[in-house]
Amino acid sequence: MPEEKKSLNFLEQIIEQDIAAGLDKNKLRFRFPPEPNGYLHIGHAASICLNFGLGLTYNAPVNLRFDDTNPAKEEQEYVDAIKHDLQWLGFKWAEELYSSDYFQQLYDWAIVLIKKGKAYVDNQTSEEIATQKGTPTETGVNGPYRDRSVEENLALFEKMKNGEFDEGSYILRAKIDMASPNMLMRDPIMYRVLKKSHHRTGTTWNIYPMYDWTHGESDYIEQISHSLCTLEFKPHRELYDWFLDQIYDTSKLRPKQREFARRNLSYTVMSKRKLLQLVEEGIVNGWDDPRMPTISGLRRRGYTPRSIRKFSEIAGIAKRDNVTDVALLEFCIKDDLNKIAPRVMAVLNPVKVIITNYPEGQEEWLDAENNPEDEASGSRKVPFSRELYIEKEDFREEANKKFFRLKLGGEVRLKNAYIIKAESVFKDADGEITEIHCTYEAASKSGSGTEASLRRVKGTLHWVSIQHALKAEVRMYDRLFNDEAPDSHKGIDFKDFINSDSLTINSNAFVEPSLKEAKIGDRFQFQRLGYFNIDDDSTASNLVFNRTVALRDSWAKIEKKTNNPKSPPPTDTTMTEVLNLAGRYLKSREENERLSLVANINDLSTKVTKQTLLGLVETANSNKEYLAYLLLLNSGNFSFDTDTAIVKNVNVFIGNALQMKNSYVRFQAVDFVGKNPTYRKEYTDVLALMAREDKNTHIIERLKEF
């Protein structure tokens, strides 16, 4: 079999190098170390798939280790949920372990450090300690207790352990270097007093070890060969190694920490803290709300474990910050469900169709394929009768050629059934269509093989027989946020980007009767609509479906295009040119080049009308667009002082621009405010904040000018 060569990610390359350098393959061992203080999310899935994937490829054990060193935040509930999610994802850990298993060993090693003069007890306030620690740019200074005697340290540490001190009063610190350029090396805390009951060790301990003191030593105890964590732990590596140096026995394997970039998803947030906020403030209905990026949320939404593993695999792993398009995740679930989900018919927005030439009281059970992608899935029977529901959107009294659906005088195929023709409509007093009267062609029955059945008509519609259909509730989910990266805007709360339409409940949907037997969690494709699964809330008398993801909808695109043929407004050539120049500006790192680009844009600005620009400003959606419009605004060819309506419009735009990540954009926004004092009062707060906190010196300089 021709082995396809797969490129290795940088971590696999490191492992390969280690093996080449003499590391015994059998000593390879990994771990997944969650803190049980929240639910796992799709970002964790990346780490899980990475570690367990490595375990699989190298046939190495992978431990599940709960990093439970902070009883204030950790709970058994989370431990159970994490284990459940991991199992659901399809992974098997070698051993279930807890950092708390090592509390005694860690304590003993701490005594060793004290005896070696490498650790001391400090009893200053946290404020005093913070001050002595310095800042990233200023070195720290030694505290007054740094040179306590070993005996005194031993005695105090013993008292800490015995609960003789209050929380916050005493800590044990490593004695390293208060002048280190790495803040973490400035005598980091190893133990703090915490009189909390721990979910596993109860009240045995009055002191608890900190992450840094715990993690590397735990890896060492478990003989983890490669301890993989996310990028923000990079500065911890020096400390990780320092702690290991203190207790390392050269006959044993020495673990190695390496860092990779955490996986972010567009249109959502990924930090546990923010997800907790959504739950606690009732913005979502719990950790497993189908809109949440948690594993439990995705599960309830109808995602398959395979689709999540696939997503992690194709998204890959690297060291740069990223925001992965949620479309990639959606592709993975659609791809999986397309192969496995049985097709059924459901009408979400019903309108009644009467087949006038179909005998009253008659019914037929027609053959319907369960899944055209899977021969083995077989077929089922669906009932047909004189009165049916179809989707309201599938009928128009009149429509152009592009509308492949039912229109008066037009023909359409009912999926798995007959060709029908719309003859007339009946409406209520409001003009709402209540009934569509159609005739059917008896010889056109699907699969009958007759000439009429082989006739091709342009459209095929799904439908349900009214007397046989089951009523159901369908929950339609949309993205939780309107913004690609809701937590990336300086000074704006991520919750300001909540999509108020992220959940629409439809309690008037009808599904074919075969769904009577469906169980919670079962997944289906509602033909022509999307993938749906049965929600946990579903009962025999009240079927509840979640929309996992919609099918690709080419018709929606066509319709949008015909409605407003030039939906991206700036199709005129001047604007495209300006946008190109702005794009080059963003890429350019040459002052001169940027100046000439600005000059070009200034020239072009004479060809842009104020009205166009004001329209565009509202649609700005990327660095390039923001920059382009700002440069136009700053060209001096437009004035904005007079009309208050205009001021308002531009205000919003400038407000956003001031908070953009790209400093060119922010600079131009500041420049605009500088040139147009009218706007200044609107942003006094933001500008003051920027003057203090913005990292870009050009912006600070510009701000000083006014």
Place this chain on the structure above:
RNA sequence: UGGCCCAUGGUGUAAUUGGCAACACUCCGGUUUUUGGUACCGUCAUUCAAGGUUCGAGUCCUUGUGGGCCAACCA
């Protein structure tokens, strides 16, 4: 006394370690289709910049530029 990390299409990752910039998603266009689904085909980057080393640079060196992380008794 600041340190460290990162930079390849709209997005996410590759590039046999110095040798024709590849794969997937998205977008756009098309073919097939009893799902406007699926499948299939096609278009879209001179790799942040400048300079250097080299027959040859995304890859090495220098200098810039931009982004990120670090000042919790959190992990």
